[in-house]
Amino acid sequence: MYAILFDIDGTLVSTGGAGQLAFAETFAAEFGVEELSGKVPFAGRSDRAIAGDLMRVHGVDPHEENWQRFRAGYLQRLPSALQRKTGRVLPGVIELLDQLAAAGHPLVGLLTGNIREGADHKLQHYGLADRFDFGGFGDVSHERSEIAAAALAEAQRLAREEYSPASRLEICELAGAMVIGDTIHDVSCARAIGAFAVAVPTGGATREELAAAQPDLLLDDLSDARPLLAEIERAMGG
Numbered sequence: 001m002y003a004i005l006f007d008i009d010g011t012l013v014s015t016g017g018a019g020q021l022a023f024a025e026t027f028a029a030e031f032g033v034e035e036l037s038g039k040v041p042f043a044g045r046s047d048r049a050i051a052g053d054l055m056r057v058h059g060v061d062p063h064e065e066n067w068q069r070f071r072a073g074y075l076q077r078l079p080s081a082l083q084r085k086t087g088r089v090l091p092g093v094i095e096l097l098d099q100l101a102a103a104g105h106p107l108v109g110l111l112t113g114n115i116r117e118g119a120d121h122k123l124q125h126y127g128l129a130d131r132f133d134f135g136g137f138g139d140v141s142h143e144r145s146e147i148a149a150a151a152l153a154e155a156q157r158l159a160r161e162e163y164s165p166a167s168r169l170e171i172c173e174l175a176g177a178m179v180i181g182d183t184i185h186d187v188s189c190a191r192a193i194g195a196f197a198v199a200v201p202t203g204g205a206t207r208e209e210l211a212a213a214q215p216d217l218l219l220d221d222l223s224d225a226r227p228l229l230a231e232i233e234r235a236m237g238g
Helices: 020-031 047-057 062-085 093-103 114-127 144-161 182-190 207-212 226-235
Strands: 001-005 106-111 176-181 196-199
Touching: 001 144, 001 226, 020 047, 020 062, 020 114, 047 062, 062 114, 093 106, 093 226, 106 144, 114 182, 144 176, 144 182, 176 182, 176 226, 182 207, 196 226
Parallel strands: 001 106, 001 176, 176 196
Antiparallel strands: none
């Protein structure tokens, strides 16, 4: 078995800024912050880390109660923000997911800074909700490397469950893992879990910025995924 872990924003879909809009409207409604500081980066980071930094910048105590207050407000506003912003599924995504489904052997999951329910809202909006069996999410951790470790652990658990009861005594380890993302943070979290790093400049980062992070594979987008699929076959011994 082989695990393929997809980032969401800028990799699978472009939401047209719906997430940032929902952030801004939540901070305005819940904490009286009329305009979010541009000093806090969003790309490649967990929702929990972004919200915490914004609270600190705007003088809001980033304790658990305020995180839960933000979380509830954000999830309430995100579906409307998705409706109001013009977004799309990015090139090659549907075709690649179809190819992976047809292959049968990869475990296809998520590695995202989105909180789980936020990820669900985005994937449902773009018709991708039934494409992923598991994932690592930004509900608890501030660090993408910790989210990556959680996603990999879940993939390993699912790989073991693929074996019949009669073979459960066998050692069942993943043949490998791949992280597909659009930021340098996706490359670094792939390195943190020993995964093959695929980068695509379809989000905020340029091709040059991603190249400097030295991913294992750098594609313009996912339209021609043959090199990616060849790596999976190689790792699987095909």
